[in-house]
Amino acid sequence: MSETVELGFEQARELALEAMHGRGFGEAEAEATVDALLAAERDGLPSHGLSRLPFYLDQAASGKVDAGAVPSVEIDGAVVRVDAGYGLAFPAVARGLEAGYECVARLGVAAVSIARSHHFGVAGAPVEAAARRGYLAMAFSNSPSALAPWGGSRPLFGTNPIAFACPRRGTDPLLLDLSLSKVARGKVMLAKKRGEPIPEGWALDVEGQPTTDPDAALAGSMVPAGDAKGAALALMVELLTAGLAGSHFGFQATSFFDAEGDPPGIGQLILLFDPGRFTPQFIEQAETLFAAMQDQPGVRLPGDRRYRLRREGGDQLTLPAALVAELEAHVAAGCS
Amino acid sequence: MSETVELGFEQARELALEAMHGRGFGEAEAEATVDALLAAERDGLPSHGLSRLPFYLDQAASGKVDAGAVPSVEIDGAVVRVDAGYGLAFPAVARGLEAGYECVARLGVAAVSIARSHHFGVAGAPVEAAARRGYLAMAFSNSPSALAPWGGSRPLFGTNPIAFACPRRGTDPLLLDLSLSKVARGKVMLAKKRGEPIPEGWALDVEGQPTTDPDAALAGSMVPAGDAKGAALALMVELLTAGLAGSHFGFQATSFFDAEGDPPGIGQLILLFDPGRFTPQFIEQAETLFAAMQDQPGVRLPGDRRYRLRREGGDQLTLPAALVAELEAHVAAGCS
Known part of the structure; x- marks a missing residue:
């Protein structure tokens, strides 16, 4: 077992904010980022939590992320154009959502397009926030390539999450959040770390052939969820996200996990x-569908697990000691 | 082999229009419907072609479809509300698209919601038409229930197609058109007709257990594409379509394939x-993604097969003799 440290949420928040300020991020940008990462920790999604921050900070140090970027927003009809300016995504998402709320209240629909962006974080977070304001919301992001086009062998599309939330009467929104690979790439990385093979059906090697070798899988591509259909949806997401934003497609985007090269710019x-x-009866009618689902034993409404973990979580966070040390080093680097 | 009849497209069109007029459909409604069905025949999609017409006509005769319905359209901000009035979907889609074009030209985005509707036909058709005008387009429909919520056993969601089209420089749009069951329900019906088992993984019985028996499968549910992820997307489509339109969810919708009961009303x-x-460079940048796809042996751009069949098709249609006889009977019924 690796060593861990217990921190209160407030304490972790202060440490993370200090580390970000140390690397030149502005107040609003650091708060949007840290609060999104801590929300992921609360929801039982540590892979999208504070473990991401050292990568962001290293990238700010190397210039792969522009720590000084302040997102800009333009509203044009029902279109909200946000330029993340090669900064992190979270402040751009927060600014874009505010403009989107203004737009949807006026026109009934809004499309918020975020350009020159970075890792989306938990795709369900912005749609959940919108649903809590009474809006139906969908969100899409592309990401560095991991999926090959169907019939091919070289990855061109990201695992490209799709999230959706629907407001409900007197309770948490219905919340879907899925990526378009059959299994998360992180599971292959874990198998590699453990020296174990992966089950057949998860990944393809560089020739596009099924493989159980994690190294061959990481050099190759992930199998799309639903095979050809998932690959098609991943292509659709590339065009809706990077395409409409005039940003980098998956195959043009650099890694979220190192500090080398150009910004991901997704x-x-x-x-x-x-x-x-x-329709005036939306909320009421949607409940008839949810009731029919809950009437079946074994059916869970999407999002329920996340809300349960959020409610059950205490005020303490258990973090790897190495992560806390890294954040402290970034604070120190900022002071020097 | 069943007996077949060769008809010219024009001849088939006249026969189909006469049969629809015979059952009380108006000029515009009949033309929108017949042209959509013939386009499906040209594209090599006979399951969505003229074979559907006898069902529509029987339903008009029984009152399950309102042959006299004329779709109404209201534009409100970026929202286009269309009421199909329990008529067929095709005229409502055609009217809704026209209003949608007006809206998207003004505001950059339009959402066309169609209420009290019927079988969508080929979901790719309206998005292809929009892409030929330069718009990126997505379309969703719900349908009578065939998929169970994940973990459950009773179908609540339709196979709920998602279609997407993207305009291209100097050539046919990129075109995705997929349904959210792993395989089409029609394949199970075909196996039943032939007295053959179905492969494991296609369908579940009424207990939610995998089955290879076509009867058990038809009484049960289809397996979603991508398992839990496909079931989640099917739920999302229910809320985006029937939910926003204030219409029938899949589990409330009657069959497209008989003349009994209330209208499907999806x-x-x-x-x-x-x-x-x-973004000004959309079209140009999208071509870099398509070029990267086509650079890989074995990769076909979605939509290519459909366009090839459309171009290769002649002026003649080969139709089952029984179908032609049924249409002629509807013409005669209308004259009596």
């Missing part, structure tokens, strides 16, 4: 719908 | 995006 799209502008 | 959603309002 794109995101968030769609907001005001259900009351479509 | 919903559709078509989203239009003007890429030039998002």
